[in-house]
Amino acid sequence: MLASKIHATIRQVLPDKGEDIALHEPCFGGNEWAYVKDCLDSTYVSSIGQYVDKFESMLADYTGVKQAVAVVNGTAALHMSLKLAGVKPGEEVLVPALTFVATANAVAYCGALPHLVDSEAKTLGLDPKRLHGYLEEIAQVRRGECVNVKSGRIIRAVLPVHTYGHPVDLEPLMEVCRRFHLELIEDAAESLGSFYKGRHTGNWGKLAVLSFNGNKTITTGGGGAILTNDENLGQLAKHLTTTAKLPHRWEFFHDQIGYNYRLPNINAALGCAQLEQLPDFLEKKRALARRYEEAFRGIEGVTFFTEPAFARSNYWMNVLLLDANQAGELQRVLEFTNDHGIKTRPAWTLMHRLPAFQDCPRMDLSVAEDLAGRLINIPSSSQL
Amino acid sequence: MLASKIHATIRQVLPDKGEDIALHEPCFGGNEWAYVKDCLDSTYVSSIGQYVDKFESMLADYTGVKQAVAVVNGTAALHMSLKLAGVKPGEEVLVPALTFVATANAVAYCGALPHLVDSEAKTLGLDPKRLHGYLEEIAQVRRGECVNVKSGRIIRAVLPVHTYGHPVDLEPLMEVCRRFHLELIEDAAESLGSFYKGRHTGNWGKLAVLSFNGNKTITTGGGGAILTNDENLGQLAKHLTTTAKLPHRWEFFHDQIGYNYRLPNINAALGCAQLEQLPDFLEKKRALARRYEEAFRGIEGVTFFTEPAFARSNYWMNVLLLDANQAGELQRVLEFTNDHGIKTRPAWTLMHRLPAFQDCPRMDLSVAEDLAGRLINIPSSSQL
Numbered sequence: 036m037l038a039s040k041i042h043a044t045i046r047q048v049l050p051d052k053g054e055d056i057a058l059h060e061p062c063f064g065g066n067e068w069a070y071v072k073d074c075l076d077s078t079y080v081s082s083i084g085q086y087v088d089k090f091e092s093m094l095a096d097y098t099g100v101k102q103a104v105a106v107v108n109g110t111a112a113l114h115m116s117l118k119l120a121g122v123k124p125g126e127e128v129l130v131p132a133l134t135f136v137a138t139a140n141a142v143a144y145c146g147a148l149p150h151l152v153d154s155e156a157k158t159l160g161l162d163p164k165r166l167h168g169y170l171e172e173i174a175q176v177r178r179g180e181c182v183n184v185k186s187g188r189i190i191r192a193v194l195p196v197h198t199y200g201h202p203v204d205l206e207p208l209m210e211v212c213r214r215f216h217l218e219l220i221e222d223a224a225e226s227l228g229s230f231y232k233g234r235h236t237g238n239w240g241k242l243a244v245l246s247f248n249g250n251k252t253i254t255t256g257g258g259g260a261i262l263t264n265d266e267n268l269g270q271l272a273k274h275l276t277t278t279a280k281l282p283h284r285w286e287f288f289h290d291q292i293g294y295n296y297r298l299p300n301i302n303a304a305l306g307c308a309q310l311e312q313l314p315d316f317l318e319k320k321r322a323l324a325r326r327y328e329e330a331f332r333g334i335e336g337v338t339f340f341t342e343p344a345f346a347r348s349n350y351w352m353n354v355l356l357l358d359a360n361q362a363g364e365l366q367r368v369l370e371f372t373n374d375h376g377i378k379t380r381p382a383w384t385l386m387h388r389l390p391a392f393q394d395c396p397r398m399d400l401s402v403a404e405d406l407a408g409r410l411i412n413i414p415s416s417s418q419l
Numbered sequence: 420m421l422a423s424k425i426h427a428t429i430r431q432v433l434p435d436k437g438e439d440i441a442l443h444e445p446c447f448g449g450n451e452w453a454y455v456k457d458c459l460d461s462t463y464v465s466s467i468g469q470y471v472d473k474f475e476s477m478l479a480d481y482t483g484v485k486q487a488v489a490v491v492n493g494t495a496a497l498h499m500s501l502k503l504a505g506v507k508p509g510e511e512v513l514v515p516a517l518t519f520v521a522t523a524n525a526v527a528y529c530g531a532l533p534h535l536v537d538s539e540a541k542t543l544g545l546d547p548k549r550l551h552g553y554l555e556e557i558a559q560v561r562r563g564e565c566v567n568v569k570s571g572r573i574i575r576a577v578l579p580v581h582t583y584g585h586p587v588d589l590e591p592l593m594e595v596c597r598r599f600h601l602e603l604i605e606d607a608a609e610s611l612g613s614f615y616k617g618r619h620t621g622n623w624g625k626l627a628v629l630s631f632n633g634n635k636t637i638t639t640g641g642g643g644a645i646l647t648n649d650e651n652l653g654q655l656a657k658h659l660t661t662t663a664k665l666p667h668r669w670e671f672f673h674d675q676i677g678y679n680y681r682l683p684n685i686n687a688a689l690g691c692a693q694l695e696q697l698p699d700f701l702e703k704k705r706a707l708a709r710r711y712e713e714a715f716r717g718i719e720g721v722t723f724f725t726e727p728a729f730a731r732s733n734y735w736m737n738v739l740l741l742d743a744n745q746a747g748e749l750q751r752v753l754e755f756t757n758d759h760g761i762k763t764r765p766a767w768t769l770m771h772r773l774p775a776f777q778d779c780p781r782m783d784l785s786v787a788e789d790l791a792g793r794l795i796n797i798p799s800s801s802q803l
Contacts, residue, residue: 061464061465068459075447079633080638081638256684257491278521278524280520285765287768294494295495302640305464384671391673
């Protein structure tokens with residue numbers, strides 16, 4: 036039985052220590068307490084304080100972008116990035132059907148419509164080649180803007196997701212963006228520590244988004260960041276996420292509708308300590324992925340997913356793919372592993388299967404459908 | 420010179436210790452370290468963990484509401500409360516012109532329009548009697564809904580603010596709501612610890628909002644809460660603020676467009692420790708207010724603002740009002756005090772003076788204008 040074989044193989048990699056093994060847990064082995072305590076002692080736990088600045092500059096240094104703006108979570112970062120890229124109500128944004136719901140929700144927060152795109156098997160992310168062919172059919176560039184000739188709406192942007200940490204194929208995607216006058220925003224929520232052709236994800240579009248939720252490679256409790264190589268956009272991101280208040284010693288003047296999306300200093304303090312350990316976390320996560328890869332090599336009916344040739348992935352969330360003829364076993368595998376001390380989960384419900392997005396425009400989604408029917412996430416914490 | 424007289428009077432209450440005196444600083448004198456350290460040690464810093472539940476139940480106990488839902492900040496709580504009260508795009512919501520910008524922004528996030536209301540001098544908040552008269556002129560109830568006959572839009576709700584912690588006159592306001600079929604949502608962001616006729620603010624409308632920003636009476640770094648006495652609304656608030664995901668061991672199914680507005684556990688840990696000290700903070704803040712009241716009693720040209728007769732206020736942010744004939748001194752007082760080691764600030768820029776809201780519908784705002792021309796906030800931290 037495949038379910039018990041998969042369970043046994045994971046157990047071979049992760050010996051039984053008498054408690055359930057979570058999908059992803061944070062590891063606080065560095066300066067977390069020192070920095071958080073320092074933050075408490077300073078009383079600057081909120082909007083003012085050194086850790087937000089430090090965290091932002093550490094993020095920019097690590098990823099290689101010009102500016103990082105720390106915000107309250109990845110969803111807020113997505114919302115702001117879409118707004119900053121010029122997405123307006125009634126427009127469409129191309130997003131993968133296979134993603135966490137925040138990607139599509141953020142488009143909806145702008146009053147825009149997610150337009151759902153299929154995945155490719157080698158990255159699990161958006162398929163640039165098929166997207167190109169699809170846009171040739173349904174889109175035209177008119178007065179410098181991409182128009183969906185079927186709906187009459189402007190398609191403003193593409194929001195690819197580096198799914199489970201594996202980079203999408205960015206170069207052909209950038210070519211699609213040039214050809215169809217689309218803004219590129221990278222949803223790098225899952226890909227801190229993942230590189231495409233030697234350069235960190237988040238450097239390739241107009242803006243990008245990170246998440247530091249509790250299940251991510253590093254955590255701030257809840258948190259996220261907007262990344263950009265355009266310093267004007269970076270300044271505007273800071274302004275918009277801090278209620279659009281103009282600097283003044285005592286006056287409260289806000290020059291537009293802004294947001295309360297800044298990251299509190301106490302969460303940034305945690306983030307600084309976590310980021311210091313990122314290289315170590317990444318090494319451990321790669322080693323765990325290699326152990327899984329080895330262990331699953333001989334197992335029939337299932338494959339451990341490995342990074343695309345052009346990428347160095349963070350292996351945020353490890354992925355098993357059942358063979359096509361074993362897709363019927365998916366529920367049994369999930370049940371058996373969860374019942375026997377190993378947390379696993381399937382792909383997120385595809386966006387067009389959710390009530391909120393079932394009527395959104397979409398291309399043929401057969402690859403995403405196929406992947407979602409066979410995909411299993413297995414425990415991935417760096418300390419494993 | 421009034422400016423130097425005011426400065427000297429504040430100095431008499433707050434002796435010079437060689438450093439600038441802030442407007443409001445948090446005080447961490449309780450279990451902050453212990454709870455935050457415990458939270459880090461548990462590794463449950465994010466969405467899962469006991470402190471969020473504990474904080475919510477402590478908030479409900481203290482305020483006397485049936486349910487409190489902790490969220491990422493007061494702005495998010497306002498946004499969700501308006502949505503839960505049924506505010507829809509194209510509708511209007513009555514808000515005071517004299518408030519922090521988040522009140523009006525949250526209305527805009529719903530696609531609705533703030534409709535600006537004047538203040539009354541005895542509370543600094545929305546004036547129920549004048550609102551009643553104004554609505555008699557411009558509004559009609561049609562098919563059970565309040566319609567602005569001038570704009571043709573539905574007026575869905577009233578969002579009074581308990582300004583600087585002082586409760587608005589809620590009973591006559593509730594009468595206005597009954598008469599005109601308006602939902603009442605209390606912006607109690609500033610009034611944790613403030614009571615109206617013996618009952619805590621936040622109990623009088625359909626929903627209410629708290630804030631735990633760094634400058635508030637208690638802080639979680641950044642945080643807020645939705646309060647309600649309607650358990651169905653409370654459950655829906657929790658659901659909407661946690662991505663509208665249905666509970667399941669492994670599936671990700673979201674039944675509507677949700678939000679990532681939950682408070683991280685590490686911020687809730689801080690909140691629990693702070694809330695334990697609230698009675699002590701409130702006592703100290705009242706004592707400080709009494710010292711100011713005494714000290715300013717003999718000073719001509721300026722009055723220390725005290726709580727309305729029907730209220731017991733938290734004195735979150737202390738208020739001086741210049742006499743009408745001294746309004747021309749406002750800028751000089753602000754400059755002199757800020758230049759000489761005492762942080763002060765004026766009222767927020769009135770909403771109709773901000774570009775985003777200058778074209779919003781509004782009643783005559785002469786009381787708010789008058790107050791904003793004479794109002795000065797002075798240092799208010801509980802440890803002073």
